[in-house]
Amino acid sequence: MAETVSPLPDRRRNLYRSDLAEAGLEGVVPADRYVTGAPARICQPIVPARLTPNHAKPRDTEFLMGEPVLVFDRADNWAWVKSQRDGYVGYIDQGALIFGAPAPTHRVNTIRSHLYPAPELKRFALAALPYGALVTVIDRTEKWAKLADGQWVALAHLVPASQTAKDPVAEAMRFLGVPYLWGGRSSDGMDCSALVQFALEACGIPCPRDSDMQEAELGSAIDRADLQATDLIFWPGHVGMMMDRDRMIHANATDMAVRVWTLSDFEAHIIRIEGHEIRTIKRL
Template identity: 45%
Template structure:
């Protein structure tokens, strides 16, 4: 299937349209032989891959976390759903088995890097699985130090209400130090540079696009690339983004270290420039 032609200004990464089908909300903007309203669903798996094509070996563009809402535009007989993530608008293919009905609505989110889901309120029980930072869950009751959900029991100290926000994005990002680099990843099992930035900002109540070029265009106000920089500034290169952690250090998920790493600012700028990517922009939130 050849990709659709989008009018200027519509980004194919976040435009729910194919040559044969488009979201109803795009009627009049993108030509398609058929438009659908879609059905809202929620991610039931700890993480769900969003792939470029409906195949397990297709490139991973991003991930959806447990409890995230998606709009399902089409589900095929091979077990794939063509979806759009409601949080950041990203479009792609997700395993249908990772999705469940939208209700009940989440009430809490996971604030630990990972937390175990137990079949009962007892740490000695074999866990059913683990949910990553940012996952959303529906709390239905309380049993001692645990909160019950429709899926099992979670340690109450690892959860916060959806209305609670972290205070500082760089501090959130620093919790992920040592996390392996994963292109398209958004969890504490692996994430990429823009996934780290998006995750840290969202934890602080700041909505952020998914990819670094989108973040460069949408976030903050421009700062002179020669500095000086402040904690929380975002540094952008072609295809890469990093947090300024302090005037002389940066924090980023990167393929050089294959991990979330802290680096001295000057040597990092020189190393990246020597690889052919000069600092392009600085944005201050």
């Protein structure tokens, strides 16, 4: 009888190479050494993460300001990290990390919020934080919040980090018109699974990063005749969220943006263009 070979763990959420692996994979994958990562946070607004340390390779996801990661290796200006939010693994620029930062107190709750060197509207904005970025407020005025790094942001654009919303569809609608970007996970550009992840996590519902993970791990399969708002529609390589029985919001490469489609128009489109049909409908 032939020996059964177990498949290697998914590299998107399991950190390993021949010379190094995360400690939890000891006995699962061979490596020269096993490491417990050092905690750090992202200190830049939007940071591309790649599966290999090569700027010519496409981004596989993005990490946002304040998000916690574990750092397993640093070399040649690259850091090999694992998200403590959704478990995604990637190589990022070392300069995007800060160690020993205070815990975030607030979250950006608007599509984009500018950072200023002082609490003055006419000062030149230094950068912009995306929706979902985590910040530490150390002081405030009536309209401004001072962050731990000394920069200022509009107080009205922040909510407590622990605050959750109630309606995933309303959260998804915030991003209507945002450009489609493969691997994007910000209001500058996002892909289909990032839209779903943002909408659910804003409501306190943990959500994996990619559409195949979401299809496998979220909710329970239902019959199409029972559709309602927040149901997730899956087909190969894509996901959308129902707004009601007839309309769906999704980030898509046809419009190159987040758009609302009727489910009937969408289904006719994927059959005609991609040769696919709806594969799964999940209810949270």
